[in-house]
Amino acid sequence: MDTQALWLTLRLALTTTVLLLLIALPAAWWIASGTGAARALVQAVVALPLVLPPTVLGFYVLIAIGPRSPVGALYARLTGGLLPFSFAGLLVASVLYSMPFTVQPMAAAFGSVDRKLLEAAWCLGVSRAGTFRRVVVPLARPGIATAAILSFAHTVGEFGVVLMVGGNIAGVTRTVSISIYDQAQSLDYSGAWHTSLLLVGFSFVVLAVTYSWQRRAWMLWPPH
């Protein structure tokens, strides 16, 4: 079993989840409280990875972070390294790819907080930011937990995007899913067996624990 790939995957999933939570908190709040055309457009962009083949997303990310793109050039100037086929590049792709799994449950949870409670807080002199922190976030906690777990699990399970953007470099970009593909291709069936079984067990435990927290059935099923 490829323990190096296992650790890399966990590190990637954990970092992606933390970054996504930071991005999605304000983004989901904006979507939940907004109206109009701008909101619909942002929602559509966030949901795109649900529809697109991972190869399409991976391809564009690869181009966008390549050394000839402004982002890639800036990164090269700052760090001296290149984004494609690096852990950082993988991180960018994972964040984009798992975005809907964080933003959607969070926006749904924010949207279900009674607006009267926000207004009550404002009338008590509490700022909008303070209201978000003291009323919205605590009441949306189950939705936020769901968002975090789904982003983590989805990142663990990604394959196509990783292959496009990261390639297959041991210790740098070779995740568990790539490692299984590798093992199967090289007819190392026993290795593939072990790693696959581990992934199935892990995913099952995560989902079972999450569902046991939810009161409503299927609340966290992604709108795939």
Added chain:
Amino acid sequence: MALPGGFRLDAALALPLDQAPVTVLFGPSGAGKTTLLRLLAGLERPGAGKIVFRDRTWCDIERGVWLDPQQRRAGLVFQHYALFPHLTVERNVAFAGKAQAAARMMERFGLGGLAGRLPRAISGGEQQRVALARALAAEPDLLLLDEPLSALDAAARIRTRRELRGLLAGAGVPSIVVTHDRTEAIALADWMAVMVDGRILQTGPVREVFARPASAQVAEAVGVENILPAEIVSRAGGLLRLRVGSAALECLDGGESGPVLVSIRAEDVALTRDPARASTQRNRLSGVVRAIAIEGALARVEMDCGFPLVALVTAQSAADLDLLPGESLAAIVKTTSVHLIAAG
């Protein structure tokens, strides 16, 4: 002031908040009372208009002045209280962050025993006290209450009504209470503003407004059952003689002239079978019973006395009189209970 969506609120409302601690904003559902309250709280932004509280302008759209709810110091008690469901009673009351004021309110509202409970674990009446304590613990300059008793069941409503009057009168802060309930208005208010179709039609001391509606619309809104067109026939000795339908009525001469409406509250009409004899009753109308409807402890008797007249008597006296439709009866209305409203 004009609101988006074409709704217009014509509320030239100047309230003597400092002399009258409790003002009731009264009117039928859909009159715009809650909207007016939300405008005052800063939760709704008008397209045009101006709100001045004491010497501070809260909103003056033409001059680009707008204060957010946080800057207005107007405490709002929502219809369903909007307590924070994830916080205990104590932390709800202390939400505004003024610990001393919160502790004072916990004590004054007798909430000590509920301090650690969550809102869903206390009764409706208790929730209302918590909401009021929470609003006052923010030390507001003005208190706004939206239908504060409507979320309670009937028994709790009557109990809480009396208690609420005491709490509001002693709050040290003027309050505006929205209600569509007549009894509630009378029980709570010092001052009253009647609102119909987005317009404030009359303001004044509460008894004054109920006793002397300034227009037929106000009379209808405050629930005066008998509003009838009348004609002034003659005036003598401080009394006016009126023709209403085919009958005659007398009332005090307030200097009215021209076409008028007569308003008589149904509870001010007495019914009797006694034959006419000398008494101080100047308005004694013979008529025929048209219909009787028992409404709880009261009976609503519709009469034809040359004009339709509704009387509200106790169900017990209706039974004692053995009232039946088609019977002849006399209706008595005291001269002082006949009020004139200038028509037109």
